[in-house]
Amino acid sequence: MELVRVQSYEEMCNLAAERIIRLVKETESPVLGLATGATPTGVYQKLVSDHRQNGTSYRHVTTFNLDEYIGLGPEDATSYYFYMMKHLFRHIDIPVGQTHIPDGLAKNPEEECVRYERKIEEHGGIDLQILGIGRNGHIGFNEPGTPFSSKTHVVKLTESTREANRPFFDGKDQVPTHAITMGLSTIMKSKEIVLLANGKMKAPVLRRLFTMDEPSPELPASILKQHPNVTIIADEEALSPGNRG
Numbered sequence: 410m411e412l413v414r415v416q417s418y419e420e421m422c423n424l425a426a427e428r429i430i431r432l433v434k435e436t437e438s439p440v441l442g443l444a445t446g447a448t449p450t451g452v453y454q455k456l457v458s459d460h461r462q463n464g465t466s467y468r469h470v471t472t473f474n475l476d477e478y479i480g481l482g483p484e485d486a487t488s489y490y491f492y493m494m495k496h497l498f499r500h501i502d503i504p505v506g507q508t509h510i511p512d513g514l515a516k517n518p519e520e521e522c523v524r525y526e527r528k529i530e531e532h533g534g535i536d537l538q539i540l541g542i543g544r545n546g547h548i549g550f551n552e553p554g555t556p557f558s559s560k561t562h563v564v565k566l567t568e569s570t571r572e573a574n575r576p577f578f579d580g581k582d583q584v585p586t587h588a589i590t591m592g593l594s595t596i597m598k599s600k601e602i603v604l605l606a607n608g609k610m611k612a613p614v615l616r617r618l619f620t621m622d623e624p625s626p627e628l629p630a631s632i633l634k635q636h637p638n639v640t641i642i643a644d645e646e647a648l649s650p651g652n653r654g
């Protein structure tokens with residue numbers, strides 16, 4: 410894992426956006442893996458500004474999002490579908506049919522997982538996957554204890570994850586209890602991975618990640634140590650040993 414230490418959130422977002430833009434410009438049919446949460450919103454802002462100012466086109470791009478809450482659909486302001494439309498897709502020229510997010514309203518979520526995994530494979534896998542990291546070390550919604558061999562699956566969210574995501578909802582009881590997420594093996598098949606972490610809340614989990622010798626399902630993000638092309642872009646606060654989150 411390569412670590413890139415930056416001074417600010419702004420700088421982190423600039424670097425991540427530059428990587429995405431380079432891939433989009435240089436590749437015939439790029440497949441991007443996208444994340445939600447508070448962390449990547451600034452990256453999407455940069456992509457939108459660049460699209461407006463420099464005309465970078467996304468007509469040839471396919472995207473796959475990491476996860477979606479079960480029970481929330483495109484019209485729900487707290488769904489990840491809604492988030493992606495709001496922060497990115499609506500502002501660039503990507504055909505909506507080329508964007509993929511697990512269907513949180515699928516009648517049979519297990520079947521939806523199989524369909525989603527197959528769809529990623531049909532597109533030849535993900536070229537560049539953007540990740541955030543949960544305070545308990547989750548990536549996507551792969552909570553501690555998730556097997557490293559997992560494919561796209563249904564997950565029961567931990568109370569700490571529901572609590573961490575509460576600010577996006579009207580109250581904790583509104584936070585869904587389950588989600589569909591790409592599995593750890595799905596994420597590991599990406600050719601390149603960029604994990605973003607900023608702010609003091611992420612300091613303890615990054616510390617655990619860097620000091621862990623052997624990757625363990627107890628810290629799902631530790632699987633990334635086994636991937637040949639991972640860059641972690643983190644700001645000073647997230648890398649400060651004194652921060653306890």
Ligand SMILES: N[C@@H]1[C@@H](O)[C@H](O)[C@@H](COP(=O)(O)O)O[C@@H]1O
Pocket residue numbers: 444445446447448449475476540541542543544548549550570574
């Ligand atoms: N499912 C998402 C993840 O994809 C995200 O990376 C992580 C961190 O979120 P944030 O960026 O808001 O800290 O937790 C959420 O629960």
